[in-house]
Amino acid sequence: MSVFTPVTPEQLTAWLRHFSVGTLSGLEGIAEGVENSNFLVTTSHGRFVLTLFERLTRDELPFYVHLMAHLARHGIPCPAPVANRENEYLGSLNGRPAVLSSFLPGASLLRATPAQCAAVGAMLADLHVAGHSYKQRLDNPRGPRWWRETAPKVMPFLDEADREMLKEELRFHHASHLEDLPRGVIHADLFRDNVLFEADRITGIVDFYFAGQDALLYDVAVTLNAWCSLDDGGLDDASAQALLNAYHALRPLTRVEHLGWPAMLRGAALRFWLSRLHDLHLPRPGEMVRVRNPEQFRDILRRRIEAGPLLPWV
Numbered sequence: 001m002s003v004f005t006p007v008t009p010e011q012l013t014a015w016l017r018h019f020s021v022g023t024l025s026g027l028e029g030i031a032e033g034v035e036n037s038n039f040l041v042t043t044s045h046g047r048f049v050l051t052l053f054e055r056l057t058r059d060e061l062p063f064y065v066h067l068m069a070h071l072a073r074h075g076i077p078c079p080a081p082v083a084n085r086e087n088e089y090l091g092s093l094n095g096r097p098a099v100l101s102s103f104l105p106g107a108s109l110l111r112a113t114p115a116q117c118a119a120v121g122a123m124l125a126d127l128h129v130a131g132h133s134y135k136q137r138l139d140n141p142r143g144p145r146w147w148r149e150t151a152p153k154v155m156p157f158l159d160e161a162d163r164e165m166l167k168e169e170l171r172f173h174h175a176s177h178l179e180d181l182p183r184g185v186i187h188a189d190l191f192r193d194n195v196l197f198e199a200d201r202i203t204g205i206v207d208f209y210f211a212g213q214d215a216l217l218y219d220v221a222v223t224l225n226a227w228c229s230l231d232d233g234g235l236d237d238a239s240a241q242a243l244l245n246a247y248h249a250l251r252p253l254t255r256v257e258h259l260g261w262p263a264m265l266r267g268a269a270l271r272f273w274l275s276r277l278h279d280l281h282l283p284r285p286g287e288m289v290r291v292r293n294p295e296q297f298r299d300i301l302r303r304r305i306e307a308g309p310l311l312p313w314v
Contacts, residue, residue, distance in 0.1 A: 003029040004054045004284065005037045005094050012041065012050070015093050018084040019100060021045045035209060037096070040103070047103035049079060049206075052096040054284070056209060061097055063138045064208050065089045067131070067185065068101070074130035076123075077104060078205045104204030106196030114242035115200050117227050121246035123202050124190060124223055128216050128251050131185030140188060140214035142271055144173055154277040162298065169270050169301065178215060178260045186219035187211055191226040217257045220247060221268035224312075225300055233299030240312040248314040262309050269301035 006029075013024045026042030030049070037052040053061060065081050069089070072080040079101035081089040091098045109116060151170055155163055187194075188210040196204035228240040247253070276294035283291065304311075 003031070003037045003039070005052050005096050007037075007039060007050070007052070007094060011094060012039075015091065015098070016041075016043070016100075018086070018091065019082060020085065021048065021082065021100070035207075041100070048082065049101050049103055050093075050098065051101070052093060052098050053209070054096065056097070058090060058092075058097045060138075061090055061099075063136050064211060065099055066136060067134055067211055068208055070134050071127065071130050072102075074133075076127055076130055076205060077203055078208065079104060104196055104206065106198045106203035108193045108195060109197055110192070112192065112227055112239065113200070114238045116197065117239040118242040118246040119197075119200055119202050120190070120195060120223060120227055121220075121243035122250055123195075123205060124187070124219065125247045125250035127187060127205065128184055128219070134185050138212045140186065140210075140212035140218070142188065142210055142275065143212075143214060144267070147173070147267075147270060147274055150274045150278055154274060154281060157277065157281045165298075165302070166270075166273075169266065169305075173263070173267055173270070176260075176263045178263060180256055181215040181217050181260055182254065182257070183213060184216050185211060186214050186216060186222075188214070188219060188222060190219070190223040215260075215264065216251070217253070217260060217264045218268060220244070220253075221261070221264040222271070225265060225268050225272075225297075225304075229296075229300050233296070233301075233303035235303075235307075235312060237312055244312060244314050253314055258313055261313060262304070262307070262311055265304045265311060266301060269297050269304055273297035273301055 009024060009027050012027055016024055022044030024043055028040045030038040030040055036054050039050040041048045041050045068078050069081055071078050082100045083089055084091060089099055151166055187208060189207060194207045195202060224240055224243055228236050228243060230236055273294055276292050276297060279291050280294055
């Protein structure tokens with residue numbers, strides 16, 4: 001979450017007249033994240049989060065907004081969109097599609113214990129099970145097609161060794177055949193700043209705007225890389241095992257998923273190496289923007305390649 005499009009209290013006060021959420025008493029930009037403009041909104045009825053969408057169009061947004069409403073109804077602690085007086089979730093503010101959603105308590109973690117990683121694994125499995133009955137369809141917007149389109153844009157910024165690794169990794173995934181993996185709704189961005197905790201209990205899962213349909217195992221790989229990687233890119237085996245065991249207990253992983261696991265961990269690392277390179281070298285102007293270091297996921301990718309099949313599993 002970032003602020004690319006500013007909003008004044010006067011603008012927001014006028015916009016909130018379309019909702020039954022009371023009167024505005026506080027407005028604060030949220031700096032975390034890289035895609036949308038987000039604000040903490042306080043009214044006489046409580047706290048909410050306002051999101052202005054910078055890339056997604058109004059036609060693309062119903063998948064994400066209704067997914068959050070669906071998951072919230074199924075007990076997943078995610079932001080529940082707030083309907084306006086016309087019973088619509090989506091509005092428009094300062095030329096951007098906009099959604100007001102419930103505020104979730106808790107805080108994100110800088111470091112996670114194995115117990116907290118287990119909680120993340122269990123929550124991810126619950127999310128996948130709850131998403132099974134969601135009827136809208138959207139392919140993963142940052143899947144292999146996006147990798148192939150983005151790689152040439154960032155190649156000029158890489159040294160020779162990194163260019164060769166990127167080219168080889170694209171060749172590897174083009175040759176991989178993982179079509180038989182179980183598929184469904186995935187979060188696709190379940191990093192530490194998108195999970196809120198109170199002690200060891202998860203109180204919120206946020207930022208669903210990379211969600212889509214893809215292999216469920218890919219979502220597990222994204223999450224494990226994000227939560228269980230060490231500073232050198234290797235894995236904390238205790239945390240990784242705790243996350244996988246907790247996930248498997250609720251959504252058992254299959255033999256074909258075991259066979260695809262090394263490739264999925266590599267693909268999940270490649271996706272975030274590419275997106276961070278793109279955000280660093282081809283940024284959008286923004287009032288409050290957080291750019292993350294792409295070398296972190298380059299190193300994670302390198303370590304997953306080196307590990308081959310010798311990776312944690314259930």
